[in-house]
Amino acid sequence: xxxxxxxxxxxxxVQDLGRAGFREFGVSLGGALDPHALRVxxxxxxxxxxxxxxxxxxxxxxxxxxxxxxxxxxGGYFDVxxxxxxxxxxxxxxxxxxxxxxxxxxxxxxxxWLAISGGIDVPVVLGSRxxxxxxxxxxxxxxxxxxxEEFPLGENMPRAKVLIEKLRTEKIARWKPxxxxxxxxxxxxxxxxxxxxxxxxxxxxxxxxxxxxxFFVSPDSDRMGIRLDxxxxxxxxxxxxxxxxxxxxTVQVPPSGKPILLLNDxxxxxxxxxxxxxxxxxxxxxxxxxxxxxxxxxEVSIRxxxxxxxxxxxxxxxxxxxxxxxxx
Amino acid sequence: xxxTPLGDSALLIRVAENFDDTPTGALNxxxxxxRALEAAxxxxxxxLAPAYTTVALFCDPVRAIDAGAPIEDVxxxxxxxxxxxxxxxxxxxxxxxxxxxxxxxxxxxxxxxVPVCYDQEFAFDLDEVARNAGVHLKEVVDxxxxxxxxxxxxxxxxxxxxxxxxxRQLATPRRDVPRKEIPAGSVAIGGRQxxxxxxxxxxxxxxxxxxxxxxxxxxxxxxVLLRAxxxxxxxxxxxxxxxxxTK
Numbered sequence: 001x002x003x004x005x006x007x008x009x010x011x012x013x014v015q016d017l018g019r020a021g022f023r024e025f026g027v028s029l030g031g032a033l034d035p036h037a038l039r040v041x042x043x044x045x046x047x048x049x050x051x052x053x054x055x056x057x058x059x060x061x062x063x064x065x066x067x068x069x070x071x072x073x074x075g076g077y078f079d080v081x082x083x084x085x086x087x088x089x090x091x092x093x094x095x096x097x098x099x100x101x102x103x104x105x106x107x108x109x110x111x112x113w114l115a116i117s118g119g120i121d122v123p124v125v126l127g128s129r130x131x132x133x134x135x136x137x138x139x140x141x142x143x144x145x146x147x148x149e150e151f152p153l154g155e156n157m158p159r160a161k162v163l164i165e166k167l168r169t170e171k172i173a174r175w176k177p178x179x180x181x182x183x184x185x186x187x188x189x190x191x192x193x194x195x196x197x198x199x200x201x202x203x204x205x206x207x208x209x210x211x212x213x214x215f216f217v218s219p220d221s222d223r224m225g226i227r228l229d230x231x232x233x234x235x236x237x238x239x240x241x242x243x244x245x246x247x248x249x250t251v252q253v254p255p256s257g258k259p260i261l262l263l264n265d266x267x268x269x270x271x272x273x274x275x276x277x278x279x280x281x282x283x284x285x286x287x288x289x290x291x292x293x294x295x296x297x298x299e300v301s302i303r304x305x306x307x308x309x310x311x312x313x314x315x316x317x318x319x320x321x322x323x324x325x326x327x328x
Numbered sequence: 329x330x331x332t333p334l335g336d337s338a339l340l341i342r343v344a345e346n347f348d349d350t351p352t353g354a355l356n357x358x359x360x361x362x363r364a365l366e367a368a369x370x371x372x373x374x375x376l377a378p379a380y381t382t383v384a385l386f387c388d389p390v391r392a393i394d395a396g397a398p399i400e401d402v403x404x405x406x407x408x409x410x411x412x413x414x415x416x417x418x419x420x421x422x423x424x425x426x427x428x429x430x431x432x433x434x435x436x437x438x439x440x441x442v443p444v445c446y447d448q449e450f451a452f453d454l455d456e457v458a459r460n461a462g463v464h465l466k467e468v469v470d471x472x473x474x475x476x477x478x479x480x481x482x483x484x485x486x487x488x489x490x491x492x493x494x495x496r497q498l499a500t501p502r503r504d505v506p507r508k509e510i511p512a513g514s515v516a517i518g519g520r521q522x523x524x525x526x527x528x529x530x531x532x533x534x535x536x537x538x539x540x541x542x543x544x545x546x547x548x549x550x551x552v553l554l555r556a557x558x559x560x561x562x563x564x565x566x567x568x569x570x571x572x573x574t575k
Contacts, residue, residue, distance in 0.1 A: 023377040197332040245384030269483035277335030305336035
């Protein structure tokens, strides 16, 4: 059974949890910029947490389904509706065949992830259904979703079928995950970071600027990276570095002195000095940034970064167990 | 050997101090380290990415914790296991050994001949490279085809091989203003390296020809023609041969 993107929106692509395991071939990780949001949405829709969904940037999307589906969305502050009924983030809802699901432009944040029961059933390429828009493969023919486009959905899993029956009358479930799991857009975002090994290659004032001043998100930001305007981060030495691995979260500084926070579609290697690395649990905050937003950076220890990651995973495990009664 | 965090989910292992003096030595150390780390099957490790003098180890800290790593020192726990795995590498005389892992899908590094058409239409910057080297166009082609290359790293775009072994004379600085679009298959020189653009992309290297070979095919396993460690030679082909090969 298919879904139809009546309106594709500003920038919509198919994403799952990305294609780990191919970095040595120069293949980007890819996947949802907030993988945690997609995992939560998938679990609520009765899917495996790694099912492919839609990453919707700046909204403007309208969808119809050929059969009944559970949908769950998470992300920024969007006005989402099924027909004329408003749907809040994190609430599983039934969309009947032919009904219209719409997601308008956001009041805050920039991206939303939509899980559809059954998942989006495009072919798996290099271990993932994610669209690699730069290299042009995966997802829907390696490109963005287009207006009027039809795409295949997988079959509803038994757990989703249970939920569809339960929601026949109330349509929208009253339960949802804890608030901050489904809406990480922040008013004054602070990204916590670990100091990069190359931080010694910068003058002292650059490190002070980085940790104390605000930076503005530049319009030429995308899924590869967020370009930042702010105080120039000056290096203490002007040497060419050999390229080595970089990853989502890496903050590299080209000769312009303007830092770039790398995201999931970044190259696998880079030769610019790495001043910092944003911690994994804060990348969802970065995923909501829009041009003009002001952010700050705050240093944490590796120990704290790992403790936060562990806490998030343990909470998700508990949440997964807590969901079980809803699918029985 | 220096091991530094690359964020909270990766470690960068510097296995060679220096690249320029002994590129082949560095490459062999990197490849041997990667093999040893793969064989060690350290809990929580997701993948290994080699580049020039380093191997990056990407991990899931939560899986490492589940396997016994202390929450307050996950990286210390991993580092211990990395050092242990690489001990044998440091002691082994087999550093120069040019073999893959036993039982590996890729038992040995390949030697691949890459046909290149150096026709003017494809070679946007052949003139610039010749001028910079102070030689005739034909000599550039002869020099480029006369050398043995090895892949030191794959990256930039999927399947892009960074090749060491370029004759010093051909070393040409990158263009001041990168091109917005370089066609797939373009063979180019950037500084002291040569490489091949597998897919259409922007780029700042000096383009000297084009190969009809497909360097990246996501439907294949492995998806790339060239991997770190592989040996490469270029062979000059005519425009007719190029057209035939792309049919």
